[in-house]
Amino acid sequence: MSIDWWSLGLQTINVAILVWLLGRFFWRPVAAMIAERRETAEATLKAAADRQAEDKAALADIEKTRAGFAAERDAILAAAQDQAETASKARLAEEASAATARASAASAAIAKDRRDAENSWSLSAATLATAMAGRLATRLDGAAVRAAFLEWLLQGIRAQPEAMRLAAAAEASLEATTATALDAAEQDRCRAAIGEALGGHPDITFTVDAALIAGIELRGRHLEVGNSWRADLARIGKELAHGA
Amino acid sequence: MISPLSSVVLFHLGPVPISEGVVVTWGIMAMLVLASVLLTRRLSLRPSPTQAFLELVVEAVDSQIRDTMRVEPGPYRAFIGTLFLFIFVANWTSLVPGVDPPTAHLETDAALALLVFLAVIWFGVRAGGMRGYFASFASPTIFMVPLNIVESVTRSFSMMVRLFGNVMSGVFVVGIVLSLAGLLVPIPLMALDLLTGAVQAYIFAVLAMVFIAGVVEDAKPSADDPERKSP
Incomplete structure (x- = not known):
């Protein structure tokens, strides 16, 4: 190799x-x-x-x-x-x-409805009471009732102030309203009693208003005395209404 | 049968005898270079299967260099890769009837070992300069200089003998069996010879990497030696 x-x-x-x-x-x-x-x-x-x-x-x-x-x-x-x-x-x-x-x-x-209803019922009650009182008044002795109402009227006059009574006595004419017509004797007796209560001799004219039911009322320019069942019923109705 | 230990001269170029191994080597060179030129003409960013295979080969060589030498493969790729490819192809030329592998002749193996020997010197000087390269002989101690000088020669000689012995023995055995038993009997031995050839190409390339890496590592300037500068 x-x-x-x-x-x-x-x-x-x-x-x-x-x-x-x-x-x-x-x-x-x-x-x-x-x-x-x-x-x-x-x-x-x-x-x-x-x-x-x-x-x-x-x-x-x-x-x-x-x-x-x-x-x-x-x-x-x-x-x-x-x-x-x-x-x-x-x-x-x-x-x-x-x-x-x-x-x-x-x-x-x-x-309001209640008050209206109450007023309505009061009015109805007053009307009913007036009607009932009127009917009852027809059964009473007219002379005695008138004497009693005359006496209450005189008390009302005496309760007025003296100046108002003297002024009323000096008026030329007063109007006395009764529920029933008075005869002349009764008118004279009423005129004398009222004049005595006023302390004078006013000229009094008598008128009749059945709505009074019973009683006698005296109205003049200076004096107004309500003395009837109508006025009493109205006052009682107001008192009841206020009481309710 | 012609002895594989002898080199057959085919012709002369003047005074220079041209042996069969040289001619076969020229053929291998022509084939490899021509194939390289043809295959690398149309490289693109979207690789064809052929380009993918070529890149696989290059990546495999780079990976081996990184794993074995612990350096970037750029400066060593061409030398190591060409050594592997040439030895691989040369060993497998035994498949061609009538052609002996160039590596079955001692001159080719000696030439390869000589190139490795020169490459070790070249890369060593390149890494650490002349002083660094010669200093690598004193590694790990100055007393190792004679042994390292002898080793640098003997390891190249051993590479030559290893490659020559393996390839030549394969050709020799196949030739003997073929002359004794006929046509088909040597086929298993030829297959074994192909495997041996591939393994020897790999071993030769790995040994070349180990030798180069050793001298490059030893020749590099260390941090505690400021006088040694890299070239």
Whole structure:
């Protein structure tokens, strides 16, 4: 076995040249392409990451806007609710006031109706009492009744102030009204008694008014003395009305 | 049968004898360079299946360099990758009838080992300068200088003998079996020879990376030695 030094040298040169050629035409272009593709991929990934970051920021903005919408909606709802509550309270107050007014009006109407009814019944009762008193008066002794009423008239005159009695006595004419007609003797007797009570001799004119039921009344410009059942019934009716 | 230990001279260029191994090497070179030119003409950002395969090869070489040498593969890719590709293709030329692998001849293996020896010096000087390279012989101590000098020669010699022995023995065995048993019997041995050829190409490339990485690491200026600057 021997070594061919020429072959050794040629093979060394051959492999060295092959190293250079493959480095020039294979390893370097492919490695450069790998690096370029890697840079492109990294750039693409970076762009995607940037886009993702932008999308996240946009999403955050959207979420923020949504939160603003929600807050605004809550505020609007709260304002609407407050407004509705205020309107409801006002409406309730109005309705309550109106109801109170209607109740007051109804109470007043009821009271008025009651008063009217009471007045009507009082009037009816007075009319009935007058009628009953009139009928009862027809059964009484006319002379005795007239004497009693004359006596009450005289007491009423005497109860008047003296100045009023003197003024009445000085009048030219007084009117004496009776329920039934008096004969001349009775008129003279009444005239004398009244003149004595007044302290003078006034001219007295006698008239008849059946509405008096019973009694004798005296009227003048300065004096008026009511002395009849009609006046008594009217006074009693007023007293009952005030008492009710 | 011609002894695989002998080199057959096919013709002479002047005084220079051109052996069969050299001619086959030229053929391999032409095929590899032509294929490289043709395949790398249309590289694009959207790789074709062929481009993807080429990138896979380059990425595999880069990955091996990173894992073995712990450096960036750029300066070493062409040398290591070409060593692997050439030895791989050369070993597999035994599939071509009538062609002996160039690596089955001692001159080719010696040339490859010589290139590794020179590459170790080149990358060592490149990493640490002349002073750094020669200082690497004193690693880890000054007393290791003689042993490291002997080792730098003997490890290249061992690479040569390992590749030559494995490839030559395969060719030798296949030749013997073929001469004794006929046509189909050597096929399993030929398949085994292909596997051996691929493994030997890988081993040769890995050993070259280990030797270069060792001298590059030792030749690099350390932090506590400010006088040694990288070139």
